[in-house]
Amino acid sequence: MTTSEKKYILKVLGLTKHFDGVYAVNDLSIAFEQGTITGIIGPNGSGKSTLTNLLSGMFEFDKGTVLIEGEHLKKINSYDLPTYGLTRTFQEVRLFEQMTVTDNILVTLTSRHVFSALFESHTQLHLNQAKEILEKVGLWEKRHQLAHNLSYGQRKLLEIARVLAMDAKIILLDEPFAGLFAEMIKVIVSVMQEMKQQGKTLVLIEHNMELIRQLCDYLYVLDEGKLLAQGTPDKVLGERKVIEAYLGE
Numbered sequence: 001m002t003t004s005e006k007k008y009i010l011k012v013l014g015l016t017k018h019f020d021g022v023y024a025v026n027d028l029s030i031a032f033e034q035g036t037i038t039g040i041i042g043p044n045g046s047g048k049s050t051l052t053n054l055l056s057g058m059f060e061f062d063k064g065t066v067l068i069e070g071e072h073l074k075k076i077n078s079y080d081l082p083t084y085g086l087t088r089t090f091q092e093v094r095l096f097e098q099m100t101v102t103d104n105i106l107v108t109l110t111s112r113h114v115f116s117a118l119f120e121s122h123t124q125l126h127l128n129q130a131k132e133i134l135e136k137v138g139l140w141e142k143r144h145q146l147a148h149n150l151s152y153g154q155r156k157l158l159e160i161a162r163v164l165a166m167d168a169k170i171i172l173l174d175e176p177f178a179g180l181f182a183e184m185i186k187v188i189v190s191v192m193q194e195m196k197q198q199g200k201t202l203v204l205i206e207h208n209m210e211l212i213r214q215l216c217d218y219l220y221v222l223d224e225g226k227l228l229a230q231g232t233p234d235k236v237l238g239e240r241k242v243i244e245a246y247l248g249e
């Protein structure tokens, strides 16, 4: 595919965010091609989570522009994310703790607004969709449990199930595999591959280079908030400066 045919659904231009003296993200310009999985790697503290937080409106950025499907944004509001078709997961999983597993999914399916969803009656359609999603991630047996009572790995799976229920176009995944058993990793890998097949755009922050090689079409390496390297995983992971950035961690 030539460059001109590529469709970049998400672009970041000169994005900058500092905390006191630290530039967490420093004049960063990168782009994400629709229907692909793009990896973001880099040593601890290189700005990966901050980038996700900026793209999902958790923090305001100091400078720069974000383009989503060609629309220039100088500011991102987290409550507008469904409108942009963007969703994310958290390095520290966030769920509706006092709701059941099924309700966590129904709330997402029924409405983006928690409180109205609580008082709405769920249609059979939503119940069927929730079942399908929970079966896909292997949580159907746990459907009556409170999110709060799930194991660490099950919580990560429920967060992925919520991503499926969102049906967003752009999905930012901040270390979705961290601390998971092989069996759960397999589930998330196949969910990600399926989403990609459906034309969704995935951004994966991950430390496990085997998973990066297996899943990613393209890779950006960050170091101190700046772009250190980019390209296919095979190319990038062999570069001396990338290896050195990790060794120096």
Ligand SMILES: Nc1ncnc2c1ncn2[C@@H]1O[C@H](COP(=O)(O)OP(=O)(O)O)[C@@H](O)[C@H]1O
Residues within 6 Å of the ligand: 019, 022, 023, 024, 042, 043, 044, 045, 046, 047, 048, 049, 050, 051
């Ligand atoms: N909320 C915050 N307040 C102050 N400093 C922060 C905050 N979030 C991140 N940082 C700093 O920004 C830098 C990048 O952090 P982060 O984006 O979490 O890196 P990564 O996810 O790549 O490990 C680090 O120096 C970190 O200490």
Ligand SMILES: [Mg+2]
Residues within 6 Å of the ligand: 048, 049, 050, 091
């Ligand atoms: Mg992080």
